[in-house]
Amino acid sequence: MTSTKPVTLLVLGAGGDLTKRLLLPGLGSLLKVETGRQVTVVGADRAELTDKAFGALVRGAFEGVGVNKRTTDRIVRTARYQQADLLDPAALADLIAGCGDDELVIYFALPPSIAVKVCAELQKIGLPKGTRLGLEKPFGTDEASARAFNKQLQRLVPEEQIFRVDHFLGVATVLNLIGLRFANRILQPIWNAEHIERVEIAYDEDLALEGRAGYYDGAGALRDMLQSHLLQVLAIFAMEPIASLEPQELADLKAQVLRATHLWEDDPTQAKRARYTAGKLGRRKIPSYVDEQGVDPKRKTETLAQMTVEVRNNRWTGVPIVLRSGKALGQAHKQIVAYLRPVAHLPSGFIGEATGDVLIIDVKPGAVSFRLTMNAEGDPLDLEHKLLTAELADGQMTAYGEVLRHMLDGNQLLSVRADAAELCWHIVAPVLAAFEANKVPLEEYPAGSTGPDGWLPKDSVLLDSAYGNSAAV
Numbered sequence: 001m002t003s004t005k006p007v008t009l010l011v012l013g014a015g016g017d018l019t020k021r022l023l024l025p026g027l028g029s030l031l032k033v034e035t036g037r038q039v040t041v042v043g044a045d046r047a048e049l050t051d052k053a054f055g056a057l058v059r060g061a062f063e064g065v066g067v068n069k070r071t072t073d074r075i076v077r078t079a080r081y082q083q084a085d086l087l088d089p090a091a092l093a094d095l096i097a098g099c100g101d102d103e104l105v106i107y108f109a110l111p112p113s114i115a116v117k118v119c120a121e122l123q124k125i126g127l128p129k130g131t132r133l134g135l136e137k138p139f140g141t142d143e144a145s146a147r148a149f150n151k152q153l154q155r156l157v158p159e160e161q162i163f164r165v166d167h168f169l170g171v172a173t174v175l176n177l178i179g180l181r182f183a184n185r186i187l188q189p190i191w192n193a194e195h196i197e198r199v200e201i202a203y204d205e206d207l208a209l210e211g212r213a214g215y216y217d218g219a220g221a222l223r224d225m226l227q228s229h230l231l232q233v234l235a236i237f238a239m240e241p242i243a244s245l246e247p248q249e250l251a252d253l254k255a256q257v258l259r260a261t262h263l264w265e266d267d268p269t270q271a272k273r274a275r276y277t278a279g280k281l282g283r284r285k286i287p288s289y290v291d292e293q294g295v296d297p298k299r300k301t302e303t304l305a306q307m308t309v310e311v312r313n314n315r316w317t318g319v320p321i322v323l324r325s326g327k328a329l330g331q332a333h334k335q336i337v338a339y340l341r342p343v344a345h346l347p348s349g350f351i352g353e354a355t356g357d358v359l360i361i362d363v364k365p366g367a368v369s370f371r372l373t374m375n376a377e378g379d380p381l382d383l384e385h386k387l388l389t390a391e392l393a394d395g396q397m398t399a400y401g402e403v404l405r406h407m408l409d410g411n412q413l414l415s416v417r418a419d420a421a422e423l424c425w426h427i428v429a430p431v432l433a434a435f436e437a438n439k440v441p442l443e444e445y446p447a448g449s450t451g452p453d454g455w456l457p458k459d460s461v462l463l464d465s466a467y468g469n470s471a472a473v
């Protein structure tokens, strides 16, 4: 249902990469579906842009996702841009005052350190009642800074008006996970340690750095992917049955999982890190990560990280859950893979073993596959793996479109609550410390390979090209 309430979306950092590549196309994808939605877009940045140039930016983004001309014209007609140093209190106050009387949503598409400072200034200036704030990842740089930022934000507006963005939560398949688990009777009974032996949650990319050293070299795979997105996916995968799709219900259940999540054997040195060396992705030659423009090799930034965690509760204790993400891998695997335990008894007379049943959930493009052991073709006493696959339709809008839709409506279903943001840092803190102290060796893998040998069991779906996928989230 299209919301009819007019909203002003103030984008701070409107001249940056996120705005251009993800935010405006996301908004376009939303307006393509909900053509009547009333949104006034106001951009602010220190970049020298005119209203006209900003309007052209909006138009380009909308055209790129196929928004009809009438809707595009309507949004571009009212879009405005204000050049401002957002750390200048007078300029910031002027900007807020000029936003009009509609409900205000402020999206911080700024470097995180600047966003913290702008929030401090906003506290002095004050915000119109009901203003909602959209904060990007990374949210803080560790547990203490996340906690401090939470306190600061909650002095500015109530928690109900704070939207910590994790765009993975806007990916249809993550919400599909809830339907998959709770809208049928098949999976519920086996969703526990009694039936599931181990789990892998992976975001292996077949893209390299792609010119993003400025951000990535200061972050690395653990902070960029595991600390945020993959722990969010884990929380939804492992949570207890949900009673309703109310934001508070989902946030409570996710927090419960994250509070129970610990490093496997409490050992941070089981985590792994590596960095790619020269190789090939398809036909493209890829230089060594350390030779990519803008990379400082002394930082020892990992381009592939893996850690095993355990959710210590009645449902999951004893099940290793591997979180893994990396760049420049030969095969993209953006998947959740649950490996089932072998059957209690295989009738004698069959040839071979009844092992290797797995449930594979492709995050994008969305699909669910069961690889089951069944009678082989030819000799029915022989056993083999068969794949049953259901493809899931793509969402109507991009992940950012979905996130923006909820934010513009004031619905926190896809937002990360304050406690979850802190818990995610808490979980990875010992691993970050172990990396920092060089207690975990920095390994290498050629671009285009499946990563260093020995990180995953040989039967891992993530090593098998038959199960790879390639679309970006």
Ligand code: NDP
Pocket: 012, 013, 014, 015, 016, 017, 018, 019, 021, 022, 044, 045, 046, 047, 084, 085, 086, 087, 108, 109, 110, 111, 112, 114, 136, 137, 138, 215
């Ligand atoms: P960029 O550096 O590309 O954009 C930030 C923009 O803010 C720049 O135009 C910058 O101007 C401007 N800016 C910085 N300081 C000020 C200031 N004091 N006053 C006015 N404008 C200012 O960053 P991104 O767009 O890549 O990232 C923004 C946020 O989104 C970050 O938190 C990032 O982690 C997050 N994010 C980004 C993703 C991406 O793909 N880009 C993906 C997911 C999250 P200038 O260039 O002059 O410094």
